[in-house]
Amino acid sequence: MRYVYLIFIFLVISTISILGFRGAKKLSPPLEVFDDMDRMPKYMPQSESAFFADGRTDRLPVENTVARGAYYEDEYMETGKIGTEFGKGMPDGLEISNALMDRGEDRYNIYCAVCHGQAGNADSIIKKYAVTMPVADLTQPFFLNYPDGQLYDVITNGKGLMFSYADKLSVEDRWAVVLYMRALQRAANGTANDLTPAKREELGL
Numbered sequence: 001m002r003y004v005y006l007i008f009i010f011l012v013i014s015t016i017s018i019l020g021f022r023g024a025k026k027l028s029p030p031l032e033v034f035d036d037m038d039r040m041p042k043y044m045p046q047s048e049s050a051f052f053a054d055g056r057t058d059r060l061p062v063e064n065t066v067a068r069g070a071y072y073e074d075e076y077m078e079t080g081k082i083g084t085e086f087g088k089g090m091p092d093g094l095e096i097s098n099a100l101m102d103r104g105e106d107r108y109n110i111y112c113a114v115c116h117g118q119a120g121n122a123d124s125i126i127k128k129y130a131v132t133m134p135v136a137d138l139t140q141p142f143f144l145n146y147p148d149g150q151l152y153d154v155i156t157n158g159k160g161l162m163f164s165y166a167d168k169l170s171v172e173d174r175w176a177v178v179l180y181m182r183a184l185q186r187a188a189n190g191t192a193n194d195l196t197p198a199k200r201e202e203l204g205l
């Protein structure tokens with residue numbers, strides 16, 4: 001029985017001394033049994049190269065080609081931008097209809113309402129529990145002034161603590177959500193002037 005203890009202690013000591021304290025910092029170079037591909041011949045970005053005639057490592061894109069993922073059939077529809085600026089209005093290629101609004105409501109209530117609230121005013125379940133979470137109140141005048149393309153961009157790329165919804169909402173769905181956000185903003189900022197004269201009279205306004 002004594003040997004079992006001795007062998008056990010010997011194994012512990014030899015394991016620790018062979019493997020070392022992984023992650024511990026030391027000044028001497030590590031013992032590399034297999035080289036971990038830490039060092040290999042490669043070009044760093046923006047470095048020089050004697051191989052290419054112009055002396056640069058970086059190659060320019062081949063003429064008349066478009067990089068994968070960089071081609072947009074309808075740039076505004078897919079990026080929300082016209083050139084480098086966020087565009088205003090919905091993309092021409094999209095038919096604005098009640099069906100699109102309904103789709104936007106459906107997607108908004110699934111993906112956005114948990115944080116921004118069903119009315120868009122940040123009165124949500126998240127606000128109740130994550131008190132410090134700076135969820136944006138989308139009905140604020142600040143966001144009324146956002147171009148539609150910028151709202152689309154926030155959904156596509158996320159912003160600050162909010163992550164991207166590009167993998168959950170298709171391009172059309174994202175625009176549908178933008179459309180519905182506009183409806184929420186309109187609803188939250190309505191005034192008596194939005195009513196018909198008959199309705200106003202009925203309410204005594």
Ligand code: HEC
Nearest residue numbers: 111112114115134135136151154155159160161162165177
């Ligand atoms: C997990 C919580 C969460 C969800 C879900 C969420 N958001 Fe947000 N959203 C935030 C937070 C937090 C911010 C504030 C971001 C910041 O400034 O750090 C924000 C900011 C925004 C803004 C303003 C961005 C700006 O420029 O200040 C818009 C617009 C917005 N969200 C739209 C949406 C839409 C549309 C959805 C659904 C597709 C959505 N959000 C889903 C948390 C969320």
